[in-house]
Amino acid sequence: MKQTFRWFGVNDSVKLADIKQAGATGVVTALHHIKNGEIWEVEEIQKVKSLIESKGLEWSFIESIPIHENIKLRTGDYLKRIENYKQSIKNVAACGVKNICYNFMPVLDWTRTHLFWNLEDGSTALRFDKVEMAVFEKYIMKRDGVEKSYTSEILAQAKNRFLEMTSEEKQRLEDSILKGLPGTVDDLTIPVFKEMIAQYNGISHQQLKENLSFFLNEVIPVAEKNGVKMAIHPDDPPMDIMGLPRIIKSESDLEDLVNFIDSPSNGITFCTGSLGANSANNLPKMIEKFAEKIHFLHLRNVKREADGSFYEDNHLEGSSDMFEIVKAVLKVEKNRNIQLPMRPDHGHQMLNDLENNKAYAGYTAIGRLRGLAELRGLELGIKNSIN
Template sequence: MKETFRWYGVKDTVSLSDIKQAGTTGVVTALHHIQNGEIWEIDEILKVKRAVEDAGLEWSFIESIPIHESIKLRKGDYLQRIENYKQSIINVAQCGIKHVCYNFMPVLDWTRTHLFWELEDGSTALRFDKVDMAVFECHIIALNGSEEAYSEEVLKKAEERFSKMTPEEKQRLEDGVLKGLPGTVDDLTIPEFKEMIAQYDGVTHQDLKANLSYFLNQVIPVAEAHGVKMAIHPDDPPFDIMGLPRIIKSEKDLEDLVNFIDSPSNGITFCTGSLGANPENDLPAMIEKFGDRIHFLHLRNVKRESDGSFYEDNHLEGSSDMYDIVKAVLKLEKRRGVSLPMRPDHGHQMLDDLKKDTIPGYSAIGRLRGLAEIRGLALGIKRSLDL
């Protein structure tokens, strides 16, 4: 596996020199200052590329070129936004960058209720709490019909929890869901957020998949013509939230994806955390099944709970067997004769990073721990199986 690290640009507290010291060869980044739906111009791409290369690293994967909401809805100026996306692909290809990660999650990107949830050892982790999500939907933003998505037990717990929450706790939850996640939408107020959600009224899973298929059939031929591989990131969490359909969360969804358009440029970012939060997913089997379409790996582990809650566990712990996952990846690489870009994902905030103002899930030391664990695991598997 080609080891990479996510970098959020010059404002990131984890610098390119830090990434270099971690022993990685690649950087995963994006033009975070460009508004969703606008063209990535060549001069802006080259500024970031030069910074990465001056640090002795390679810009291995773009994560992400965001998809404008009008494209997901196939409304308004979606045709112009698609043309902008095509031009961005052409431009990154001309700059020598040939891998693009993206997602098709409506309104929100990856979502958590806790950004700094304290673990027993004193470190903090990202967490999605089903009861707190019900508090947010049913009480804080009072979303119409939100109760239908929850069991009576969860609704009862949510009502009781909300009644005991302080104003500070309510604000923390609101900020966590709406403002806390990097590389997603701009910070939103509750009225703005509800207005965006309302645009999806009546949009079914089938509708959203049809819109994704339309987008890919427009964009993938351009990507293939310029040697660019697109890799969709699964939905996180892998189930509907706030009445919004999630459509890339299971083996069947990935089957649909690869069948939308038959092209090596129509690929997958295999995120073991997003897919692993769905207990029905057999991750090693999915790696074997979709191996030829997997272009990028996010390796992390989540601990699932019975009510649908989960939190980011240590990379070698949690509900997914990382040994079987890495073994499947290494066998895939040997069969394909490739080294797939991989990055450790969503590390714990720990040690000296607890004193720093870091991006949730993206502090240096926790991800470095995850990288070291995966690196050692991969070496052991290679030596024992002669891969």
């Protein structure tokens, strides 16, 4: 596997030199300063590419060129936004960057109720707590119709949890959910968030899938002509939240995706954390099934809980069998005679990074360094045992 590391640009507390020292050869990043829906100009792309290459690294994957909400809704100026996206594809290709990760999640990117959840060993992790999600929707956000989204048991637990929470804990929950990452959305307020969600009233799973299909049938031919691979990231968490439909969360969803348009440019970012949070997903089997369509790997592990909650575990621990996952990946690489770009994801905040207040939750250096080292060792062990 080609070892890469995500980087959020010059303002990231993790520097390119840190990535180099971690042993990665590739960088995964984006033009985080470009407004969502605008064209990525060649000059701006080349600046970032040159900076990465000046450190002896490669810009392996773009993550992401965000998709404007109007495209997802097929409303307003969505056709202009699609044309902008096509031009961005042409421009990155002209600069020699030929891999794009993207997602089609409404309003929010990945969502967690805890950004720094305390683990037994003293490190912290990202966590999605189903009960606290219900607390946020019902008592903080006060979303209409929230009762339809949760069982009576979860709602009862949410009521008790809300009554027990301090004002600081309620604020922490709100901040965790509405916190934006660079290149996604800015930090949101409850009123703005409710307005954004309201745009999706009446949008079904099927309609959102049709909108995704329309988008892909517009942009994939451009990508294919320019030698660019598009790789969709699964929804995270892999379940409906805030009343918003999630449409890339299972094997059948990925099957729909690859059937929207038959092209070598239409592919998948196989995220073992997002897909692994859905207990119905058999990850090694899915890797085998979609072998020709996997362009990018996010390798991480989550520990699932009975009510749908989960937290980010160590990369080789958790509910998914990382040994079988990597073994399946290596088989794909051998059969296709390629190296798939891989990055460790959502590492724990640990050691000196516990004092780093500027790091993005899940993207601290040392936790991902540990994950990369573990994955590197696992890959070597599997290869040696096979040979």
